[in-house]
Amino acid sequence: MLRPFTLHRPETADEACALLARLGEDSAAYAGGTELLLMMKLGLLRPRHLVDVKRIRGFGEIGLESHLGPRGPSPATAGGANSEGTRLTIGAAVTHRAVERSALVGARCPLVGSVARHVANVRVRNVGTVGGNLAFADPHSDLATLFLTLAASVELVSPRGRRELPLADFVRGPWETARASDELLAAVRLTPWAGDTAAAYVKFGVHERPTLAVAAALRLDGPVGAGRRGGDRIVDARVAVGCVGPKPERAAAAEACLRGASVADLEDAARAASDIAAAGVDPADDLYGSADYKREMVAVFVRRALGIAAARARGVAPATRFPHAVVA
Amino acid sequence: MTIHTVVNGRPHDLDVAPHALLLDVLRDTLDLKGAKRSCDTQVCGACTVLVDGLAVSACTYLAVEADGRSVLTVEGLAEGESLHPLQRAFVEAGAVQCGFCTSGMLLTAKAMLSEHDRPTRADVLHYLRGSLCRCTGYRKIVDAVLAAAETRS
Numbered sequence: 376m377l378r379p380f381t382l383h384r385p386e387t388a389d390e391a392c393a394l395l396a397r398l399g400e401d402s403a404a405y406a407g408g409t410e411l412l413l414m415m416k417l418g419l420l421r422p423r424h425l426v427d428v429k430r431i432r433g434f435g436e437i438g439l440e441s442h443l444g445p446r447g448p449s450p451a452t453a454g455g456a457n458s459e460g461t462r463l464t465i466g467a468a469v470t471h472r473a474v475e476r477s478a479l480v481g482a483r484c485p486l487v488g489s490v491a492r493h494v495a496n497v498r499v500r501n502v503g504t505v506g507g508n509l510a511f512a513d514p515h516s517d518l519a520t521l522f523l524t525l526a527a528s529v530e531l532v533s534p535r536g537r538r539e540l541p542l543a544d545f546v547r548g549p550w551e552t553a554r555a556s557d558e559l560l561a562a563v564r565l566t567p568w569a570g571d572t573a574a575a576y577v578k579f580g581v582h583e584r585p586t587l588a589v590a591a592a593l594r595l596d597g598p599v600g601a602g603r604r605g606g607d608r609i610v611d612a613r614v615a616v617g618c619v620g621p622k623p624e625r626a627a628a629a630e631a632c633l634r635g636a637s638v639a640d641l642e643d644a645a646r647a648a649s650d651i652a653a654a655g656v657d658p659a660d661d662l663y664g665s666a667d668y669k670r671e672m673v674a675v676f677v678r679r680a681l682g683i684a685a686a687r688a689r690g691v692a693p694a695t696r697f698p699h700a701v702v703a
Numbered sequence: 704m705t706i707h708t709v710v711n712g713r714p715h716d717l718d719v720a721p722h723a724l725l726l727d728v729l730r731d732t733l734d735l736k737g738a739k740r741s742c743d744t745q746v747c748g749a750c751t752v753l754v755d756g757l758a759v760s761a762c763t764y765l766a767v768e769a770d771g772r773s774v775l776t777v778e779g780l781a782e783g784e785s786l787h788p789l790q791r792a793f794v795e796a797g798a799v800q801c802g803f804c805t806s807g808m809l810l811t812a813k814a815m816l817s818e819h820d821r822p823t824r825a826d827v828l829h830y831l832r833g834s835l836c837r838c839t840g841y842r843k844i845v846d847a848v849l850a851a852a853e854t855r856s
Binding site for chain 1: 704720721722724743744745746748751757758759760763764765767811814829830832833834
């Protein structure tokens with residue numbers, strides 16, 4: 376049962392922010408409700424006003440945005456042929472299902488589409504939104520973990536203006552973000568990997584929410600795929616681990632030891648990287664497992680994720696069936 | 704708030720509170736008891752209904768969101784005395800044990816069939832992940848969905 380509230384349905388971000396500013400702690404932004412309504416049923420949140428953000432123009436859209444650095448767009452971006460520097464923008468009220476089905480997401484950030492296909496269950500995906508997922512900062516968020524490897528940043532709007540914040544700074548801890556009470560999460564921006572990148576996302580667990588999740592992306596010194604002209608050396612690696620710590624984190628030290636390794640012979644580097652990643656996490660004992668168990672599983676699954684990404688890099692069909700694991 | 708919604712093909716103008724959940728409106732106002740309240744947290748699938756063809760958890764879905772949309776519950780599947788092909792397949796495969804999860808399974812399967820012309824076992828398993836059967840009768844449920852897909856094509 377839900378406690379009574381007033382539902383507001385603003386059509387502009389300005390209007391929504393004004394409502395949040397005026398109503399303060401008594402209000403909550405509402406989109407799919409898949410997180411918020413559960414918290415309200417439990418009485419953990421008791422807002423007397425919900426501000427529905429689904430009707431705000433642009434909040435339901437997915438688009439491309441040319442990243443204007445200090446020196447403006449690069450010639451390659453201006454030409455439109457090269458996707459370097461062009462970011463993918465996903466509006467806060469876009470559902471997981473829309474991400475899964477978006478041709479633009481599939482073309483620019485294919486792994487994001489695949490992961491969206493495996494968020495929670497189909498009912499949650501049909502109504503739950505990207506913005507809601509990130510703004511709730513559940514440590515078990517699939518999206519936050521994956522997005523860390525895509526140099527994600529969030530756009531926040533308020534009566535004071537707009538600001539952009541790296542996702543890593545936005546998510547502060549379990550269910551805690553840097554969003555001020557009058558701010559609205561408007562969109563998330565992802566920087567697509569270069570074309571010569573192979574990646575994998577693996578999550579493991581027996582409950583509704585995963586026990587752990589690993590996102591791994593390997594950029595090569597040549598094209599992904601089989602053949603003599605394919606890349607082999609890893610020039611850049613990105614590894615993020617989610618669910619086990621207070622918030623998803625990049626494993627920078629693990630990434631460093633992958634650089635320069637060969638994807639055809641990754642075994643030793645992957646083992647070293649996974650041990651480093653496991654040593655770097657900060658797990659807690661809870662219903663998802665003991666801290667020791669989670670640390671052990673981080674090592675196992677970082678190694679597996681790297682193995683899958685390496686196989687994909689070489690155009691080889693990877694082993695993707697592990698008990699209680701989902702591979703995207 | 705007044706909402707206009709079509710439930711199982713019948714239009715309704717309903718006066719609902721903003722905090723009313725679709726499940727309660729269906730069960731208590733419209734007396735449609737097919738969708739069940741079970742986990743109440745979008746985990747089990749017993750309350751699944753289709754809103755404009757999409758599976759949603761009616762237990763965690765505001766009734767006001769159904770304004771201007773069509774809702775399908777298990778009561779709307781059969782045509783008169785004639786069972787929907789999915790229902791017939793469930794009966795024939797023995798896919799109904801205690802029956803508590805059945806309405807949600809049927810509606811989730813219906814949504815799956817609307818997206819897949821020739822679903823594989825993997826398609827069915829992927830779609831039904833998150834629909835729980837505590838009798839653990841999954842094999843026969845999946846068999847039934849595949850049989851219904853076969854009948855259709």
